[in-house]
Amino acid sequence: MKFPKLWILFLLLLVTIQSKLALGAKAQYSSKQAYVTLLYGDEFLLGVRVLGKSIRDTGSTKDMVVLVSDGVSDYAKKLLEADGWIVENISLLVNPNQVRPKWFWGVYTKLKIFNMTNYKKVVYLDAGTIVVKSIEDLLNVKFCANLKHSERLNSGVMVVEPSEAVFNDMMSKVNTLPSYTGGDQGFLNSYYSDFPNAHVFDPNIPQEVSKV
Ligand SMILES: *[C@@H]1O[C@H](CO)[C@@H](O)[C@H](O)[C@H]1NC(C)=O
Numbered sequence: 001m002k003f004p005k006l007w008i009l010f011l012l013l014l015v016t017i018q019s020k021l022a023l024g025a026k027a028q029y030s031s032k033q034a035y036v037t038l039l040y041g042d043e044f045l046l047g048v049r050v051l052g053k054s055i056r057d058t059g060s061t062k063d064m065v066v067l068v069s070d071g072v073s074d075y076a077k078k079l080l081e082a083d084g085w086i087v088e089n090i091s092l093l094v095n096p097n098q099v100r101p102k103w104f105w106g107v108y109t110k111l112k113i114f115n116m117t118n119y120k121k122v123v124y125l126d127a128g129t130i131v132v133k134s135i136e137d138l139l140n141v142k143f144c145a146n147l148k149h150s151e152r153l154n155s156g157v158m159v160v161e162p163s164e165a166v167f168n169d170m171m172s173k174v175n176t177l178p179s180y181t182g183g184d185q186g187f188l189n190s191y192y193s194d195f196p197n198a199h200v201f202d203p204n205i206p207q208e209v210s211k212v
């Protein structure tokens, strides 16, 4: 019976071709995980460049994406591209809070990282942070953030699994959920209100267990 064997071979070939096609379609994004930061204006340009260098210094080859708003000059975008950043133009998300520090006007924009569904996982880092050693262990968790004063999450460094559903849900709640900071961090603390009870990240725990 030679016939069935040929069929299996043919099917295998088809599967191989299809998976190659699928890979090709995603070529715009070279990896499914990325480091992400936000730049609202040229003042923090140096901070983002230093952050990028610190990420590359750890040996990471993952995508580095900088979300830039209108305030960022073309000159700054060119420099960042030359540094290896993928530059994405975004519009600001309006901060719905009337009571807030003045410089918090655009910080809700950070929630857009939850909408980066081209990636399976993103590590968000504030432009003021640097990476001192490889943090790629972080990419194994579903959602992760620093605990601040052991009861609030700090949104300066976060690991996020982007999801259109979560993002849309957040967008439907930005005007109603309270924010103790008047910014995105307070909002996220309301949104993830059981965060203080979540698992503490431990790189030695298998992925399945550490999912929050
Ligand atoms: C981003 O905006 C700049 C103008 O500031 C424009 O030149 C560039 O093409 C835009 N990039 C994308 C990917 O839309």
Ligand SMILES: *[C@@H]1O[C@H](CO)[C@@H](O)[C@H](O)[C@H]1NC(C)=O
Residues within 6 Å of the ligand: 112, 115
């Ligand atoms: C979220 O992502 C989708 C798909 O990429 C896009 O069409 C939409 O404009 C994004 N929403 C916001 C508020 O940026």
